[in-house]
Amino acid sequence: MTQDIVILAAGKGSRMKSAFSKVLHKVGGISMVRRVLTTAGTLADSKLHLVVGHQGEQVEANCQDFSANIVWQNDPQGTGDALRRVAPFLQDDGATLTLYGDVPLIRASTLEKMTALSNANTLVLLTISLDNPTGYGRIVRNEQDKVTAIVEQKDASESELAIKEVNTGILLAPNAHLQSWLAALTNNNAQGEYYLTDVIAMAARDGVEIVTVNPESEAEVAGVNDRVQLAALERELQSQQAISLMQNGATLFDPSRIDVRGELVTGNDVIIDVNCVFEGKVVLGTGVEVGPNCHLKNCTVGDNTIIKSNTLIEDSQIGESCDIGPFARLRPGTQLANKAKIGNFVETKKAIIGEGSKVNHLSYIGDTEMGANVNVGAGTITCNYDGVNKHKTQVADNVFIGSNSSLVAPVQVAEGATIAAGSTITKQVGEKQLAFARARQTNKDNWPRPTKK
Known part of the structure; x- marks a missing residue:
């Protein structure tokens, strides 16, 4: 199945207290965003899209050898907003995998497990259970243990805050449905942003199967904020x-x-x-x-x-x-x-x-x-x-x-x-x-x- 791979790299990362874009900081001598692009590039039949914003010219220059489609997000309004800006470039069929330029240790083997489950009527979600899930969106399941929604920390109820299974932000959605889901996103939430996670509830509503995959370790999906x-x-x-x-x-x-x-x-x-x-x-x-x-x-x-x-x-x-x-x-x-x-x-x-x-x-x-x-x-x-x-x-x-x-x-x-x-x-x-x-x-x-x- 052909894939679009979107790497989100537009954020400033103010907590880094740096003159450089967060994703240009290095892990193991290689910028975080290059690590993600390298891993993404191992997947067959894929087209890379790199969403840039803060210091986007420097990010683009750092990654120019990957031949990724550069999409600008100068005024970031959430992950859903980023995907909406990429939407015109997505293929009609296939699926879109969303990755993050500040999550550098994601493994190709994990992404391959996700792509193996992908089809035109399945959304694949990467989740993990944490002893301390504070700050993460919670995975809400029904009585049949099916995923029905992701609730962000600031919007969660007391019962939802007790959930240990959390969203990593990495998902693989079929393009046939994704375009309409992105168009339907709203920013009616505590952050006033367009959440990509809202497409999970839309998928459940539309009868699209939602399956989950787990990474090999917590470090694999850990992001960098400081x-x-x-x-x-x-x-x-x-x-x-x-x-x-x-x-x-x-x-x-x-x-x-x-x-x-x-x-x-x-x-x-x-x-x-x-x-x-x-x-x-x-x-x-x-x-x-x-x-x-x-x-x-x-x-x-x-x-x-x-x-x-x-x-x-x-x-x-x-x-x-x-x-x-x-x-x-x-x-x-x-x-x-x-x-x-x-x-x-x-x-x-x-x-x-x-x-x-x-x-x-x-x-x-x-x-x-x-x-x-x-x-x-x-x-x-x-x-x-x-x-x-x-x-x-x-x-x-x-x-x-x-x-x-x-x-x-x-x-x-x-x-x-x-x-x-x-x-x-x-x-x-x-x-x-x-x-x-x-x-x-x-x-x-x-x-x-x-x-x-």
Whole structure:
């Protein structure tokens, strides 16, 4: 059955106390509205509609890759009002699924259960029973246990307030009936708004079957109204992701101290120590070990590589059996071949490091192509920037670079060459040559040391 999926994202969210639209705030590194759109996009034969209002241009820009139909609700008057504005774009047949841009953890599996029950004469409602239903619309059932209406908190009687089963706001209604129901909505209620929930009573009146589905957990249908609730959902998502990683064969030293802000893919026997953050898409091969306090963003790490504590890797490709850190920084464009080593307090940027090559400590390697089995001594710098342009350093295989050397780009060092410690290299070094470039040492007798004034 074809479906229209409407995501409501027009609210300001004043309780967030933010300059940004509520739905643009992130859970797990991804804006809430994008999470909902991504989940909705997994349903087959569906057309997406995104209802925007407050800061709608920014919301639209954040979601432009989803090709959703953008519908404006500049003066929001309730959920029913939002659906009425989408009504002209709905398909004649099929059904309309209503979702919310601030309910980010809804599962595709739950929505699939709803769509499996949908037909031209059935309305599917997602409900949940809560120990404390305060604030939610109550599900009213008749003696035959059939849903007859949803009553909002402010309009409920004492007996209705005692009902534990509540409305999540998520429903799937057949378009053949929905258009007339939306047209018949009124704002004769305590809030003076058009409630989408009023269509439930209309469906019962018209003999449309109303069936209910329950989510797997309360967190799945929890909305965000303030930063406290945002933080609670963040912790819930991180817990879910930690469980999934462990079930896939990763060892987490403390599942409560890992943050995945995007997608983390792990092979078997991956070990992740505490306080690690993963952003964007990160792929860790089999046997990878990540030490404490590391930050990895948009990178791929080959099998059996060890990343030691306090290391930052961003937009980089790491080969197999590499040794990185501690306190290393691999900036965008870094590529390490198998068995390469990057030691403590080393920074790389747009650097290709060949197989078995070592940059052990206190060095900067930028805009560099380095061959295999190169040894870079401590304190070595590739001087890639002349104040206006960046230039490349090329180092061939089996080169030995002594400590505290500077390679002033553009420069080439041929295979098997040796650079003496403390040298500043500005010209090409040939194969198996020894290059040394130092000022002559001068010693002065009886030189008076400065004294403190």
